[in-house]
Amino acid sequence: MKRKSVKALICAVMAATLALGALSGCGTGSGTGEKKASENGDASDEDLEVWTTNNGFLAIEHGSETYNLFKELTGVGIVQPYVEWNGGETYKEQLNYRIAANDMPDMFTPVDGMETDLIESGALLDLTDLLPEKAPHLWESIPQEVWDAVKANDPTGNNRIYTIPTVISYGRNGAMIRKDWLDNLGLDMPTTQEEFVEVLRAFKNNDPNGNGVADEIPTGGREEAKWMGQLFGQYGIAMWEGAPQWDIYDGELTYSAVTQNMKDCLEWMSELYKEGLMDPETLLNDKAAWDGKINSGVVGIWEHIPQECYNYAENIYNATGVQPEIAILPAISAPGYEGFYTERQMNGSTFVVANTDDEAKIDKIMAVLDAYGNKDLWMDFYNGVEGMHSEEVDGKLVRLPDDPATMENIYALSPYNNIADLDFQVELLSSQLTPEREWSVSQAITNVQDLQNYVKTYAGDGLPDSIYADYPDIGNRTLYVEYATKIITGEYSIDKFDEFVDRWYESGGEEVTKLAREWYANKTK
Secondary structure, eight states: OOOTTHHHHHHHHHHHHHHHOOOTTOOOOOSSOOOOHHHHTSOOTTSEEEEOOOSSOBOBOTTSHHHHHHHHHHSSOEEBOOOOOGGGHHHHHHHHHHHHTTOOOSEEOOOTTTHHHHHHTTOBOOOTTHHHHHOHHHHHHSOHHHHHHHHHTOTTSSOOOOEEEEEEOSOOOEEEEEHHHHHHHTOOOOOSHHHHHHHHHHHHHSOTTOSSSOOOEEEOOBGGGBSOHHHHGGGTOOEETTEEOEEEETTEEEEGGGSHHHHHHHHHHHHHHHHTOBOTTTTTOOHHHHHHHHHTTOEEEEEEOGGGHHHHHHHHHHHHSOOOOEEEOOOOOOTTSOOOEEEOSEEEEEEEEBOOOOHHHHHHHHHHHHHHTOGGGHHHHHHOSBTTTEEEETTEEEEOOOOTTTOBOGGGSOHHHHEEOHHHHHHHHHTTOOTTTHHHHHHHHHHHHHHGGGEEEOTTTTOOGGGGTTOHHHHTTHHHHHHHHHHHTTSSOTTHHHHHHHHHIIIIIHHHHHHHHHHHHHHHO
């Protein structure tokens, strides 16, 4: 395992992190590897520290109920301090502090391609030989072709495995519509772009929520033009959570942000924005702000994860007293295009492991990963702690609605989401069909199945972030976000799109495109 550049990496990360400014309450660690109770939930030397997405849930501390559940399922104590996610930005900043202090968590979710530098510097554990021997359940739960792709994406070129991939074998993301609003206004489900725009106008002007206030938001999304597949998808644009993807355009693998498809879509979106058919704060909304609008019952169409729409339905009911009917918006095609929602099988990395020579710690990590891949345990991971995450109904545990204020982060280990197949998702949802929740959960079951009629895979699925190693601004979509935002809001005319394309290619796009096409040629030969 090479280590010669670890010091250089740490110095670089520290410099970048300090440039961001100190974060309130964020410790950088001592560099000794000792865990502090204030940061790590009173972790003992026997525990593993795991960092993952946390959308506001309580920390998992040593001896807590979720700690005890995970220890029962994996045989290992797991702690997780509260680290704000904030779309990944705050999480990344705090994780960079820990990396810079040479005190990485034992297992963590990498973001924005940070694993590339960590692998090249020898900072991550090589899992190639360990997984089949010591975590066979995980090894066998992920298709061999995915493991082969992980090896092919090894930035060292040695075809080794350093990451546990997030694998979703079905269409997960898609657009949803307030079907009850359509019914209230006597409208049919839109199937063409013209009908779609007419529905937006009706949602804006005709009080579909019936409260007598002109508070409806026809559609919208989040900052950086994220989560608007209901719009981008109409132009055949491969897009994942707001990040343009690589697909075949004009016969070649091409970044979707620099295509004619994107130009036509942004011009249309600017018209919607000007007419007030998009949330005027679309490009300012963070996750909390946009979810808050949906949950308050004023948004008509949005993109997210249909299998989780029961959360939206129940939150809307709690806020308004109205039980909404949420349905899948069929994929709509703009004139001259074939619309779809993007299906992504390889969805980044769920975990990487900090490099260590401690064999006992390695065995603990492998025990956790083996349990994580054991489908016989997935329902137990899902139901969580009885009385906190679930309750007994008619002799079986039923998951309660998420309440981050009172629940510890059961999503710290959520294989049912990260090694996912459609059948198990339906099984999970079906287990929640209590009399009180059938109205909401049944919508999620219907919607995740209906969504599969409108999804399409894309050619660049699995493309490694390492192609952006020398061009981080391209990897971070810096130029795209600037131009897309200003075109949508009308600050730039659509004529500026060609300037964006030229600047993108001149700032590294030519080289990145060459690397992407070489990768695709090797993938398909």
